[in-house]
């Protein structure tokens with residue numbers, strides 16, 4: 001278990017090495033021109049859409065963002081998406097963009113908007 005003091009130190013040292021989830025979230029909110037909604041993010045995370053190859057984000061990432069999941073087809077383990085459970089999440093903007101693009105296509109059959117991405121991250125940040 002990480003202590004909050006440890007998290008605080010990490011939060012202070014990370015910006016030098018990489019972005020924080022908050023920084024990525026803030027940029028997306030500016031791009032979207034609106035404040036992110038964790039509630040909408042939750043609907044995106046848990047919703048079943050049926051428009052793409054996989055029904056839901058939670059099919060691979062599980063219904064609890066703090067749990068490790070499994071790829072629906074390859075069965076490979078996927079580490080937890082919530083930054084509170086996996087501090088590498090949302091620290092590399094290129095990785096974040098790459099996977100949003102791939103996975104939104106997988107589930108929604110289209111790219112996610114900046115607003116959807118910011119909602120999604122805002123929801124994950126509420127998972128402690």
Ligand code: HEC
Nearest residue numbers: 054056057060071072078079089090096099100103104107
């Ligand atoms: C078919 C399985 C699958 C589905 C469905 C899926 N993902 Fe993923 N997701 C992955 C894999 C595989 C990775 C990359 C491996 C890793 O980072 O652990 C990943 C990583 C991510 C990342 C990277 C985060 C980071 O900073 O490391 C984001 C963002 C993401 N997914 C968002 C979504 C969203 C949004 C949805 C629903 C629209 C979704 N995923 C649905 C398999 C999936």
